[in-house]
Amino acid sequence: MSSRKKKTKFKRYDGRETNELRPIKIESGVLPNADGSAYIEMGRNKILVGVFGPREMHPKRFAKPNMASIRCRYHMAPFSTDPRRSPAPSRRDNEISMVMRYALEPAIFLERYPKSVIDIYAEILEADGGTRTACINAATVALVDAGIPMRDLVASCAAGKMDEKIILDLGDYEDKEGQADVPVAYMPKLGKVTLLQMDGILSTDELEQCISLAIDGCMQIYEIQREALKKKYGLTEEEVEEK
Amino acid sequence: MSALFKNRDLVIPGEVLYEGRIRTGDNTYRTQGKVSATRIGLVDYNQNMVSVIALEAGFNPLVGDLVIGEVIDIGLGSWTVDIDAASKAVLNVPDAIDVPFRTDIVMPDILDIGDTIVAKIVDMDRRRTPILSILGRGLGKIKDGFIIRLTPSKIPRLIGKKGSMVNMILKETGCRIAIGQNGRILIHGKTREQEETVVRVIEKIDREAHISGLTNRVQRYLKKLKEKK
Numbered sequence: 001m002s003s004r005k006k007k008t009k010f011k012r013y014d015g016r017e018t019n020e021l022r023p024i025k026i027e028s029g030v031l032p033n034a035d036g037s038a039y040i041e042m043g044r045n046k047i048l049v050g051v052f053g054p055r056e057m058h059p060k061r062f063a064k065p066n067m068a069s070i071r072c073r074y075h076m077a078p079f080s081t082d083p084r085r086s087p088a089p090s091r092r093d094n095e096i097s098m099v100m101r102y103a104l105e106p107a108i109f110l111e112r113y114p115k116s117v118i119d120i121y122a123e124i125l126e127a128d129g130g131t132r133t134a135c136i137n138a139a140t141v142a143l144v145d146a147g148i149p150m151r152d153l154v155a156s157c158a159a160g161k162m163d164e165k166i167i168l169d170l171g172d173y174e175d176k177e178g179q180a181d182v183p184v185a186y187m188p189k190l191g192k193v194t195l196l197q198m199d200g201i202l203s204t205d206e207l208e209q210c211i212s213l214a215i216d217g218c219m220q221i222y223e224i225q226r227e228a229l230k231k232k233y234g235l236t237e238e239e240v241e242e243k
Numbered sequence: 244m245s246a247l248f249k250n251r252d253l254v255i256p257g258e259v260l261y262e263g264r265i266r267t268g269d270n271t272y273r274t275q276g277k278v279s280a281t282r283i284g285l286v287d288y289n290q291n292m293v294s295v296i297a298l299e300a301g302f303n304p305l306v307g308d309l310v311i312g313e314v315i316d317i318g319l320g321s322w323t324v325d326i327d328a329a330s331k332a333v334l335n336v337p338d339a340i341d342v343p344f345r346t347d348i349v350m351p352d353i354l355d356i357g358d359t360i361v362a363k364i365v366d367m368d369r370r371r372t373p374i375l376s377i378l379g380r381g382l383g384k385i386k387d388g389f390i391i392r393l394t395p396s397k398i399p400r401l402i403g404k405k406g407s408m409v410n411m412i413l414k415e416t417g418c419r420i421a422i423g424q425n426g427r428i429l430i431h432g433k434t435r436e437q438e439e440t441v442v443r444v445i446e447k448i449d450r451e452a453h454i455s456g457l458t459n460r461v462q463r464y465l466k467k468l469k470e471k472k
Contacts, residue, residue, distance in 0.1 A: 035301070054301065054329040068329075109272075109281065115370075116329040144256055147299035147396065149270065149281035152257030189257040189279065229255050229283055233298060233453050 010165055013173055021157070021169045021217055026138065026228035028145045036146025038228070040138035043171055044128035049138040050121045051146040054113040068113035072101040074135060076124040096132045103136050103156065103185040103195035109149040118148060129172035130158050136185050136195070141225055145232075153225055154194055156185035157217035159210040161202060166209045168217045182207065184214035188222040246288050251455070254280045254295060261293045268294025284396075285453055298453055300396035302425040304328045304373040306364055311390065311423035312375070314358045320344040322354055324362065327395070327425045330372055334362065338376035359385045361421050361429065381421065388419070388431030391442060393449055395426035400452040401445065408448075408458050415465045416440050440468055 010018065022043030031037035034050035041047075057063035074096040078087045089097075100122065108118070120142070122135040136156035143150060160170045162178035175181055180200025186193055193215075202210065246261055248254060260271065261278040270282040271294060280286070284297040304310070304326065312332060316323035322334040336344040339353055354360065361382050362375040377383045393401060401422060402409050413420060418432035418441050428445065432438040447464055451457060 036299070056330055113329045144283050145299055147282055147297060147301050147394070150256035151272070151274075151279070151281070153255065187257070189259065190274070226255055230253055233253055233283075 010163075012162075012167060014171060018165055018167045019213060019216065021220055022171065024137075024221065024224050026141055026224060028141050028228055028232055034142075034146075036142045036144070036148070038138040038141035038145060040134050040141075042130065042134040042137070043169075044126060045124070045131055045134045046126040047131065047134050047138050048123045048125060049135065049142045050123075051118065051139070051142040051148070052121075053118040053146070054116040054148065055119075057115065057117040063115040063117065066114055067110040068108075068115075069117045070101050070105055070108070070110070070120065071117055072097045072104075072120045072122070072139075074100055074122050074124070074132070076127060076131070080124045080127045096135070099132060099195060099197070100135055100139060104139055104143070104154055106192070106194050107140070107150050107152055107154050107187060108143065109151065112149060118143075118146075127172070129170055129175040130183070132156075133158050133183050133185070137221055137225060141228055144229055152187040152189045152192075153222060154185050154187055155218040155222040155225060156183065156195065157214050157221055158183040159214035159217065161200065161206060161210070166206060166213055168213050180206075180210070182210040182214060184211060184218065186215050186218040188219055246293070248286045248288075250288050251285050253283070253453070254286045255283050256281055260286055260295070261288075266292040268292045270295035270297050270300070297396045299394060302326070302328045302395040304332070304364055304367070304425075306367060308364045308424040309361065309422070310364060310373075310375070310425045311359065311361050311385075311421065311427040311429055312425070314354050314356055314360065317350050317354075317356060322350070324360065324375055326362075326373065326375075326423075327427070328373065332362075332364070332373040332375050333368075334360075334375040334377065338365065338374070338378060341378055354384060359390065361385060361423070385429060388429050389438070390427050390429050391445060393426050393428060393445055395424065397449060397452045398422060398424055398426060400457060401428075401448050403458055408461065411458070411462060412441060412444055412465070415469070416444075436472070440465070443468065 025041040027039045030039045031050050036051040038049050078084050120139050133156040140154045158170050159168050160178050160181040162174050180202045182198050185195035259277045259279050271278050280295045282297040284295040287294050310326045312324040312326035314322050315325045320336050324332045326332045362377045364373045365376040366374040416437045418437050421429040430441050
């Protein structure tokens with residue numbers, strides 16, 4: 001009897017439903033010296049993002065004459081994983097920096113700041129799977145906080161497959177032990193995908209399911225990003241008077 | 244053909260503000276017949292225009308702006324000045340000492356690297372580099388006082404309608420203030436307490452710029468600070 005019950009009810013290793021996100025907390029404007037900043041906790045991921053610029057590009061020969069450039073730096077702190085990790089940027093770090101840049105570029109009005117550069121620094125303090133999606137989520141909030149003109153926010157979320165089930169927002173264990181992982185970044189109001197990667201083996205149907213599930217997750221994250229941005233200006237007239 | 248928010252609602256980038264034919268104002272853009280915001284701010288519907296009053300924005304240099312900047316380099320006949328914009332500004336010798344450039348002028352004697360200046364943007368060159376001038380009343384090298392920063396998009400709130408806010412602060416505290424459009428504010432008071440009052444008022448404006456009734460609230464706040472002493 002009990003074995004049949006187990007078969008009907010699928011539970012993930014951390015007790016989530018298949019279409020459930022990890023708890024997310026985003027805070028904007030946390031670094032006083034950056035032009036814009038954000039801190040995100042997505043499950044056990046803890047990430048700090050700072051945005052600087054638009055400012056003049058140095059060295060000048062890398063500046064584009066017709067538009068701004070974006071420089072991204074994805075970096076995992078040595079203490080962010082177990083075992084300790086070398087602080088030098090690895091091949092993986094460079095790839096994720098590039099992927100982050102590609103995901104954010106379509107959302108920014110780069111042509112308004114020719115010859116300049118926008119720097120985005122993402123520092124992973126604690127890693128627990130899906131850091132690239134968490135970085136994109138935090139970087140978007142930081143860009144808005146920096147006052148950089150944007151077409152839309154970018155929300156990002158992964159979906160994947162584990163034990164023949166399509167699941168949303170993979171954690172570290174699911175990422176490593178699962179069959180596939182599909183990170184997606186999405187502009188919710190414009191309805192455009194800005195990042196789509198796939199790791200593992202999926203059939204065409206399963207891939208489509210993964211993408212639509214990930215987009216559902218992105219919509220949920222978008223609401224959280226919106227709350228985070230509005231919280232900074234949440235005071236009403238009466239509350240201010242009391243201070 | 245309708246407004247999708249109330250006037251003065253808080254909007255974030257990408258949110259659709261209006262559907263249909265309308266003129267687009269500051270911090271908005273049009274896609275597929277819809278008008279959306281590009282910055283976080285307060286939406287403003289006018290008769291035939293929709294715009295967003297930005298709460299977070301960098302400094303966009305315009306001709307006529309008063310700015311406070313730091314000299315970072317000396318070139319041949321010009322200084323390079325950091326004014327917190329996307330590009331550096333240029334100050335030429337004729338705009339600094341009102342005589343044509345001669346090779347025997349010792350430029351560091353006029354302005355050296357590290358000097359802070361109050362300047363006016365008089366022109367943009369063809370690459371949209373701001374050209375500064377320090378000829379005029381209230382402009383030039385800063386000798387004393389101190390500088391604090393405010394988000395450039397909140398500078399209009401600090402000045403107020405026709406300078407009502409800044410005039411009130413000047414009258415109540417007795418400080419001299421120079422407000423740069425680039426978000427740097429030079430404060431020069433007779434005593435330390437006066438300067439501290441101004442800093443606290445500006446911090447309050449930074450926190451509450453988006454809530455209406457700011458001038459009256461600041462007036463009450465100044466009164467409260469005075470009573471405490």
